[in-house]
Amino acid sequence: MSRIKSENNKKMENNIEEKTLELALKNSDSAEVIYEKGESRSISFENNKLKSVYTRSIRGIGLRVIKDGKIGFSSTTDFRKPEQLVTNAIESAEFGQEAKFEFQSKNQYKDTKLFDENVVDYPIEKGIQIGKDNIEKALSVNPDYECGVSIGKGSSKGRLINSSGLDTSSRSTSFGSSIDILLVKDKGLLWIGEGESSVKVADDLDKHTTKALRDLKLAEKVVEIPTAGYPIVFTSKAAGNLLSTFESGCNGKLVQKGVSPLTGKLGEKMLDERFSMYDDPTIDYADGSYVCDDEGVSARRTPLFESGVLKNYIFDLQTAGIMNTKSTGNGTRSFASQPSPGNSNVIIEPGDMKFEDMIKDMKSGILVDQVLGGGQSNVLAGEFSVNIDLGYFVENGEIVGRVKDCMVAGNVFDAFNNIIALGDKSDWHGSLKVPPFYFRSINVAGNS
């Protein structure tokens, strides 16, 4: 996904964009060129040791044309032959879908912060030191731990120009740090991963190591549980897995195809009234933010669910055109693909219960922190069935041990109408900001 920021940055080192646009317009009615260049550098530790340093300097260009009312597209990373790119795009337009939109004209965008100079200046040697320190910390607890650390930074430039006069450039940064710790025991493996990502420098790995070490301790003892329905708390890290049905359900493309279970349900109360979910690209320094989307439509906050009521679907230009509605500024793409509706940041409003109190409240329940196999069941219909990769059995408000080799399964439309409480704090996990969820009862296939 490119993040486009309004800037008067006409002088790029390379004018392949203009050249391509000009060539394309000789044989088409209108055209749009997207250019992306990303530089990233990362280090990785494997098995407690520094292993590699990576640099990726990747660029590419995509051309979308409208010819005789039909859309054509092609992309390349080979900048020696813009003619071939244009020929491919024009040829593709012979078969292409009927265009139901016009390219965006010049636009005024609101500013959102997507760039942090500190990321660009961040010395990779500092990341190496942080990795060493954290692995040392973990090994001082247990020399049998096998740790991996990855710290990476990136900056990207994007430019979008079209025959309607739009010319917008962007600069953005990204930073990520993570640690994973593996413990091999006679009875099996225990793997815990923690980390964060941001537009700004996010190298406080220590807090993630601390959490991973605490979890490893808690998971030492494995307990057996019978198959039954249990009250379940999903931590904010695990809760994201349950939200994909709502994300895909609100996707205008799936609504247009008639396969979203939310089709025709705008204005209906479908979920617990404490559940509100927004698509919001306008948050400063968030992972999924942008000033305008990848077709030049200005960014805005879109309510998807408010108080359990379905409010909106998200659209790009073409899908909105087919549906006789307007783009919500969610046209996402890379240079190598045509736009389609996609979420920016997904924000779930917090509730009022402290996470600790959720655990205290359970007489006999399960806390789920990592799952395995998310997205493999019938997500669209709301079905989920996942292995509890990292989860704990809670008895009388206390964690008594790890549950292992168990599956938790249900339907999100049932589960999100059966909520005891939402956590009082939402946490960022990538571009998702979500609180912990406390469900009344979900079925678990046990291990006893």
Place this chain on the structure above:
Amino acid sequence: MEKLIKNALKSAKADQIEIRINEGRGTGVAYVGKELESIGESSIMGGSVRALVNGGWGFVAFNDIENLPRYVNMACEQAMLIGNKEVTLAETGVINDVVRTQVDVDPADVSLIDKHDLCQKYNNIILSSKKVQTSSVRYADSHSTLYFANLEGSFIVSENQFCGVSVMAMAKDGMDVQQAYDSIGDLRGYKKVENFEESCEDVTKRAVDLLSAKPVEGGKYTVIVDPKLCGVFTHEAFGHLSEADFIYENKKLREVMKIGKRFGSDELSIVDDGTLEGEAGYNKYDSEGTPSQKTYLIKDGILTNRLHSRETAANMNESPTGNARAISYASEPIVRMTNTYMESRNQMFEEMLAGVDEGIYAKGSLGGQTNTEMFTFSAEEAYKIKGGKVCEKIRDVVLTGNVFKTLKNIDAIGNDLVICGGLGGCGKGGQSPLRVSDGGPHIRIRNVTIGGR
């Protein structure tokens, strides 16, 4: 190109340097429902340099290949930031070769309009059912030329043509949406994708039938899985565990995965074979220039070997297997599978079935995942087995288990091995989808945990 690469290597100061350049083009056609979502050809050009200096790896990926010498230096400088340990690489010999895979019909010789018409035909078959809400038909081919060179003097040019198609039907009834999927894809050429009508009819029927299927009840079951699902099981549950990059620097895991240890019954043999020409996972040489081979991972129930890169092989004092693969020029080679399958034995499907009083017959796969010890995979289609007979259709069957226990719980292995590729592939370390094939015969597994409401 050869000159550019060889010149760049001359100036290098490192223990090892590998240069990989990829020049390629690909065609894609995608129908979703009535609309043609995308069609056309795109091209790529890019390369990478990997350098080893004093045991540290530096890796640089780029598109402006004319600046190759600069990137060679950059990779060396980065590697020097690490350089703190001993790393040796297993010997693979100096190889100079040009590899061209044979295709029945070269997809590049088929016009875009023919590819479009093929997809349209398949799409119409699916949409002709009134109960189908939408469809998805995707065709993709790619022609790539890979240049590989290293400091030892190997220079390999490999050309291959991948081609495949996937079809999906979605049926909807109120809030309930069900889907069925099928795909083929390998290096054999265009012919195979031309005869997929039956699959289109099949996915249509399966999706519609699923609307009236009941969700499975969670619990432990005896399960018979079909060759496709057996392939995913072999790949997910066991294959990933035999990738040496995960094992080689972990003492405890080396004990768990000790060669000679029993993993299953005498009947159980699992193979990874990169030399199966035409299969999706075929490579004459891997991304480090090592020749591929047929490797028995488990033979007659005993762990016999594992998958290696040059580094892991040297480290564990074993032979390299040619399994260091990179998904593209922009990624570093890591240990991956190629074509992975469980060998056939002599049980007939009917005999297997007769031994099940109550159980589940699971077919096809929507995907699988593993954390090495535990795996999950979801069946695309499933039926109850009662009194040795396949009975009513059920849905939402996701199987999970501990690989060590589950391999020992396989109590019957069929005689009907099928190996298949497809448009999907394998994901590991952020590199996805890598073209692989997997397969197996029908097998029966006791005591499998299945999630359910």
